Amino acid sequence: MKEISCKLLVIGAGPGGYVCAIRAGQLGVDTVIVEFGKPGGTCLNVGCIPSKALIHAAEEFEKIAHMADGKGPLGIAVAPPTLDLTKTVAWKDGIVSRLNSGVAGLLKKAKVKTVQGWATFRDGKTVEVETETGSQVIRAEAVVIASGSVPAELPFLPFGGPVISSTEALALSEVPDKLAVVGGGYIGLELGMAFAKMGAKVAVVEALPRVLAQYDAELTRPVLKRLGELGIEVMLGAKAKGLSTKGDALLVETADGKNAKIAADRVLVTVGRKPLTEGWRLEQIDLDMVGKFIRIDDQCRTSMRGIYAIGDVTGEPMLAHRAMAQGEMVAEIVAGHKRGWDKRAIPAICFTDPELVTAGLSPDEAKALAGEIKIGQFPFAANGRAMTRQGEDGFVRIVARADNHLVLGIQAVGQGVSELAAAFGLALEMGARLEDIAGTIHAHPTQGEGFQEAALKALGHALHV
Structure with a gap:
């Protein structure tokens, strides 16, 4: 095969990689992108997008199921619903396919x-x-490593058979009938709640004292309440030990040191993700690492001149929009623009019910x-739009400096x-003060009004609470 030469080579066509390549191409940079799977990476194919499709289907099914007895507050009565998960997954796959084609077209x-x-x-x-x-063989003046991450595996619960990762969960x-979820982080709870809404009996096993440990307890309280309403069993301070001999149960050591069995048709392991750094022969270029991640500076440069790394392979937060922002920045640097990483905030979302x-x-x-500091908190129980959507459980909270009200x-x-x-x-990016948010007219009736009201509350004169 003829050797290819280019100015920029991007390895990986996930959110970070394909955005980097597209922006570089827009700027006239001769760019090649290499991908072993479908364009879009984990996020588009087996992560963000398909999981939200499944979550939406589960929400719709649960809504209809609650209307079956005609006792709901909306006055709607329907026949008991059924769910054909094969059709649901086919619908999800159709969305993914359209987005795959969209990314390929943009490249x-x-x-x-x-x-x-x-x-x-x-x-x-x-x-090579x-x-x-x-x-x-591809030769390039600059290389961007955007290889992403894969689900972390437990040595005593290797993937295969009844033990599945989020990838297999999205293709069932x-x-x-019975689903055991190992790991009470955002992936485990998002999927666990979705399957509970579709009729599965779900149990969550978490080694830490509480689920969603990266969030404060006040923020997660409405989610914990909803877990109970869905009948999801949550075992805290518990450690998964492996499968039973028959493979039909998860063995668990409870918080008090006792052994227990959780009957399960499937065991979903969601204990985090690890960077995909193996198999690329990275030892040939001897990059500096931080643990399992590639070390980068504020321009995503690695320890080797001309090699950049972006996205999950560089560490937390492992978020698609972080990777996209890094990819865009690197493309502009390679094109000769002056750019640096100056982000005040990277929003993070947990698509549980309710969302965080x-x-x-x-x-x-x-x-x-x-x-x-000053804190303003406004409850959705006082928000008209939230009430009309039956979503009044929750709040908006703003944290600002006490001296100058900087948010x-x-x-x-x-x-x-x-x-x-x-x-x-x-x-946050615009350096807003409490007065800026409070003085911005927010449309009524929307849940966004809670944002303005939280700012007013921090200033001491909330109007609707």
Whole structure:
């Protein structure tokens, strides 16, 4: 095969990689992108997008199921619903396929050359790609590693048979009667709650004293309440030990040191993700690492000149939109623009029921940094739009400096609050004060009014609570 030479080589066509390649192409940079799977990476194919499709289907099914007895407050009565998960998954796959085609089209429009296959490094400027038609050598002036991450596996619960990762969970042909979830983080609870709504009996095993430990207890309280309403058993301070001999139960050591069995048709292991750094022959370029992650500076440069790394392979937060922002920045740097990483906040969303959004600093973090702070919190129970959506359980909270009212952090929990993330991020990036948010006219009736009311509350004159 003929050798390819280019200015920029991107390894991995996930959110970070394909955004980097598209932006570079827009700027006239001769760019090649290598991907061994489908364009879009984990997020589009087996992560963010398909999981939200499944979560939406579960929500719709649960709503209809609650109407079956005609006793719901909306006055709607229907026949008991049934769920064909095969059709649901086919619908989800259709969305993913359309987005795959969209990404491929955008790369082509930006005049980016795509090579399908697995890349391995020969040196800092050269990779070899195993394609269906043979070996392809690519030489580049600059290389971006955007290889992403994969589900972390437990040695005593290896994937296979009844033990599944989030990838397999999103492709099941039928709802398991009994589902055990190992790990009470956002992935485990998002999928666990979805399957509970579809009729599975779900148990969550978490080794820490509480689930969603990265969020403060006040923020997660509405989620814990909903877990109970869905009949999900939550075992805290408990450790999964392996499968039973018959493979039909999860063995668990409870918080008090006793042994227990959780009957399970499927065991979903969601104990985090690990960077995909193996198989690329990274030892050929000897990059500096931070644990399992590639070390980068504020321009995503690695320890080797001309090699950049972006996204999950560089560490937390493992978020698609962080990878996208890094990819765009690196493309502009390679094109000769002056860019640096100067982000005040990267919003994070947990798509549980209700949803969680955080941007910036938590109250404790803000207090440690700024000393005296002001906190304004507005409950959705006092928000008309939330009430009409039966989503009044939750709140918006703003954390600001006490001296100059600079907003340091914003958090929310409630139905549909993921759509408020853009407003939260913009306020922090623009250096908003409490007065800026309080003085901005928010449309009525919307849940976004809770944002304005929280600012008013912090200033001491909330109007609707």
